[in-house]
Amino acid sequence: MGNELLTIRGLRIEGRSAQGWSEIVKGVDLDLNRGEILGLIGESGAGKSTLGLAAMGYVKPGCRIAGGSIRFDGQELVGAPAPALRALRGRRIAYVAQSAAAAFNPAWRLIDQHCEGPVQHGVKSRREAEAEAVQLYREIRLPDPERIGLRYPHQVSGGQLQRAMTAMAMACRPDLIIFDEPTTALDVTTQIEVLAAIRAIVRDHHTAAIYITHDLAVVAQMADRVKVLLRGTEVEEAPTREMLSAPREAYTRSLWAVREFRREPVAPAGPQALLLEVQGLTVAYGPLKVLDRVSLTIPKGRTVAVVGESGSGKSTTARAIMGLVPPAGGKVLFDGKPLPPRGRDRGRDLQRRIQMIHQMADTALNPRHRIRDILGRPLEFFRGLKGVAREARLRELLSEIELEPDQFLDRLPSELSGGQKQRICIARALAAEPDFIICDEVTSALDQLVAEGILRLLDRLQRERGLTYMFITHDLATVRAIADEVVVMQGGHVVDSGPTSRIFRPPHDPYTELLLSSVPEMDADWLTRRLAERAARHEKRAS
Amino acid sequence: MSPILKVLLRRLALGALTLLIVSAIIFLAVEMLPGDIATEILGQSATEETLAALREKLGLDQPAVVRYLDWVTGALTGDFGMSLANQRPIGALIADRAFNTFFLAGHAALIAVPLSLFLGLVAALYRETLLDRLISTSTLAAISFPEYFVAYILILLFAVQLGWFPSLASVEPGMALADRLHATFLPALTMTLIVTAHMMRMTRAAIVNLLALPYVEMAQLKGMRRWRVIAVHALPNALAPIVNVIALNLAYLIVGVVLVEVVFVYPGLGQLLVDSVAKRDFPVVQAACLIFAATYILLNLAADLIAILSNPRLLHPR
């Protein structure tokens, strides 16, 4: 056809590790036509970023190409001399990094960095490049396109920076752009705008793109075709709509299945007694109020999800309940009695009854303690278990979290996988025999399949032990899956709360509406539809 | 007030405060003596009258605060009082010597700073090569070898055996610059050897850290040439760490100079300090300590000020 832009055959890339070289990408093929967008999807360690960078003939320091071929527009990139690769990079193949804040040089204005590529590659004069930059800034809908380029990276917000980086990638009108998780670090309400801007500009200029992400719903909006990777090998590849409606491989289907997890709602048993009541809680750092008169209630034996974007105050609420940050005002009632504001004034029994599980299991487990010590300490501390009784309880606990006691008791945290670590954290909370557990983003650092396992485990434990959960998350899919009630927070305030079924059913509070409508869905038309809706509403409001 | 001015002023104030506290410590340390300076000078057998007379002459009958203020204001104008050992004004005694010391430290710095910055940069660019290995080995040697060990090896080689340079670095006022440089070459070389390895390693570390940053990788992915990546993207952000490396090592030179001066019998401030410690000539020790300490503090202050001035977040506030 003569339409091929990029052809990768049998590509193998190795990375240096303590044991020598190990394969990260294990013989992958990839084809991309002009103007086409290919989605690369996979969990962490799938090799998708490495593959994306290889399309530029680039490997990270400490990695090497061990075999295969990469042909870009007829030119072999494997083993190509450095000047030839340099002539391609930035000019015909451009890159958009995950964190724009880190990928922009802090010492130079945006416009200088934008123009560097075209001027140095000899594509345009500085004046032309500047004029074009303003044009691109306008196209990608940056505010104040005439002057935003004069700012330094730290003077611009994250979402705008990500758009500026896309504009910069466009500067030389490349044939191909590699997007490496460009919206992963953004909040959902920002993400939808960036997604829309990227999609529009790439389509308008008929630029081919490789879009790397771990989020299926995002890739569904962006890509014409999707390739699924697992540990360095291809699982399957298909046009987006086809893959969404009929995934062929079991692994792909299992990725889809996560989204379908819904727990059985717990029937409210009799009158709903409140376990925890937060009344007018205010937390301030100096003059800055991070929490402003937050009130919420958590009924016994139920799961209340607290949702919000970064900076909404949801984690601070949790920390204030735990007594880790002193409140400036308001109070917290636990089981009808007020909780002393400082954790250390609460006495051992209260400390036992309220437990918290952290987001990063990695940093929540002391790397020098064995599992036996990690779980044994709360047993000893709260329940005075020693010797045989302690050992027996340890084994019970591990069985409860579905880990084999003989295998795991003497391991160090570094010898566990991410999901196993999070299970140990859950077991540590259970060891205290608590009534109430705060789960702070416990699944957001985990891959989807692993995260689902954790959710199922938490659900089972709640049924067996009548536990009460406060579930902090930014992920609405998780909320829908497990929460009985939802509290929506924004900027240190509670903006909406109620039973999950009501929150997810219109009419919504405006912010909840924005939040809900910004979460990508597994539907290739979702973004188009959403944008049309928003435009229509805009017009209605204008008229 | 703009944020950068605020940070600058705060750092300046902190520097001034440190100087004040350190000078007070230097002055008041003498107060820790079991008796006072008068009894130190005249010995235990002195009569009350002679003691009182000496105290009045030295101004010891004044309260400590008054004497401290006198001393500090005097020091600012170059008047450090009288030496106990030979009853001569200290200001005149140390003026030439301070010049000699700064000349020697400057001589060493002029060789060491450009050399080590260049080698550090090269080592960072050609990581894990023979050169790089050589640098890490020589750093180990440099932090392990006492200054006098290096100095005596150099003397043995270049002074005793080859006879190229004098083993005693004697200088006089009014000496021609070339002669002065020749006389101070071996001590300067000693200090250069000690300091260069350190500086190279720190420069290398600063650049390597920088090269691993996402925006430097981004510059490569934009197809920029290697020299442009380094010169345009890495170096402007490396200013602060590199200035810091230089200041730290200059400060180190100021201290290293004491030992090197003794080895080469060089008429500098360090030699004077060591002699005065042995003679327990307190006013001279205080004066020399104050000069060394102030130089050290001012160098660190200068490094911090440059770091503040080169920070884009402070230069261009939101």
Added chain:
Amino acid sequence: MPWLTHLRSAPPSALIGLALVLAYALVALFAPWLAPYPEADAAGAQYAPWAAPHYLGTDMLGRDVLSRMIWGARNTVGIALVTTVLAFLLGTTAGLMAATVGGLADTLASRLADVLMAVPSLIFALLILTITGTSVVALVLVIAVLDSTRVFRLSRAVAQGILTMDYIEVARMRGEGLFWLIRREVLPNAAAPLIAEFGLRFCFVFLFISALSFLGLGLQPPTADWGSMVRESAKLIAFANFSTWQTATFGLAPLLPAGAIALLTVAVNLVVDWVLRLSSGLKE
């Protein structure tokens, strides 16, 4: 024993370092039995050449240089070790406490360390030694206090890094006491950097004391000490002449004790490098 397995996989440089450190330690421990002649008394003619029975010759007072080198190991290394241990006890206790307790105590301790570190240790030490006079006790105390500021700063920084970890928060929420926090949660993770720092601090103190002795302000004669030996034999270097073996040893006289100092420092550094690499490897 995990250390034994580490030892087996140690690189040659670390093994050489360990062997040297061990050799120095043995010489220091058994100096009275190893040294053929007394430490401070004349054993023969002045400036005897390097030949039996004075294998490394004699010094300007006719003392056997080999014996003085052996005694020097005991004196110089011993005092440096005592000083380092003292500095460490002071520095780590204060550093770990300051980081864990925080608040005003932390601020005050940190400011004090800042002031002491704002001036080079050598300058401070010279100032104080002028006043106290040069005695071993004063020497040890002064250097220990000055050096403990560096230990304080490192242990505080290490502890602060560990204290931001969530497992500390978990322990705090459980209601664990201060002592338990430091001993069970912080120390095991701080051990490796602290061991490495101990080696580095020892080198620094050892060089520092030797430097003071070289300046005539450290250990006082007739104690055999490497720094003083360099000072005493320094003048000989002018008579060095490589035409005969006999005259060449004059040049080596000051280099011998200086070399002994340098070699031990290199050896300790080799071991420290290995410990640091081990501990950073464990984190991965």
